[in-house]
Amino acid sequence: MKTLHLKETAEDIKKAAEIIKKGGLVAFPTETVYGLGANGLDAKAAAGIYKAKGRPSDNPMILHISELSELQEITDHISDNAIKMAEAFWPGPLTMIFQRNDKVPDVTTGGLDTVGVRMPSDPTARALIKESGVPIAAPSANLSGKPSPTKASHVAHDMDGRIDAIIYGGDCAVGIESTVVSVKDDEIVILRPGKITAADMEAVTGLKVSVDPAIALDKDEKGKGSSDNDDKDFKPMAPGMKYRHYAPDAEMLVIEGEADKVKAEIEKRKKDLESEGKKVGVIFFGTKDFDEAAHDLFARLREMDEQQVDVILAGAVEKTGLGYAVMNRMLKSAGNNVIKV
Ligand code: TXA
Ligand code: MG
DSSP states (O other): OOOEEEOSSHHHHHHHHHHHHTTOOEEEOOSSSOEEEEETTOHHHHHHHHHHHTOOTTSOOEEEOSSGGGGGGTOSOOOHHHHHHHHHHOSSSEEEEEEOOTTSOHHHHTTOSEEEEEOOOOHHHHHHHHHHTSOEEOOBSSOTTSOOOOSHHHHHHHHTTTSSEEEOOOOOSSOSOOEEEEEOSSEEEEEEOOSSOHHHHHHHHOOEEEEOGGGOTTSOTTSOOSOOTTOTTOOOSSGGGGSOOSOOSSEEEEEESOHHHHHHHHHHHHHHHHHTTOOEEEEOOOSSOHHHHHHHHHHHHHHHHHTTOSEEEEEOOOSSTHHHHHHHHHHHHTTTOEEEO
């Protein structure tokens, strides 16, 4: 299949929308990461996404809408708290889980009776959804298991020849995927941390916000973080969180601790590894600017694959605010290979 490379022009967005309407696959920019979109109400089209990504079919997809009114086409149950959340954070990097109605096919939700919905803020994403006239099912536009794409070139690397078109936009502003939440009457549960933090949601709703215990970063003292794939009892509320994700080709080690100590440990290990003839890549954000860390993490991982490094040494960031989401991704990338200094 020849993959069309499109621009963010009205004319090209129209072309992309025609492809979506006909059941095809189009990758497009969003403010979080690039998405791989298809008509989310068309079972055949949605099935094509799993195939192109090599994605397990029990991992549900997010439906993307461009206006709040489109939510009613997907679900019959919209709570007051959900409305409050939508008013505060949509359009933006937040996905909420709803009971789905029977217009939403099984393939889109991986067989679940719930559906994740997000209204992206990226103007190209919104124009594409609007022009297509359907909710667009879109996981991140990477091959399953690889770091999510934050540049169009990442998408082309993974998806050229496998999908109908790629809309070339700029770099994604946030750089990690949306916060996924289940909104209940008296509580909000985070199924995947992201740019919208627990504190942001508490401030707006007055509700208690907790993290799905299965993915909590501090659940054990042995230095194992979240998403231990070997644990048979590991059942996160978001099915996607159980898979090894964002994995670079290189072996990766996360080093946690006070910044100076982490820096020294990285230098020492780098020297040792290099003396063994290994090529070493270092990720050390070194600031409390979590926005920068989120923006750069996946791109850095992909760069290191390109440079064919053997080992990546990554300094942990603080697990507060957006740093929590960054650490969720970093630990997954490393397959929970982490030490404390
Ligand atoms: O920022 C994002 O959310 C990006 C852009 C493209 O919008 N999309 C994205 O999709 O990250 P994906 O498929 O890579 O991740 C969706 C996550 C998975 O962990 C999935 O298991 C979870 O959301 N999810 C989707 N629907 C769900 C549902 N009904 N119940 C629980 N978890 C769900
Ligand atoms: Mg993904």
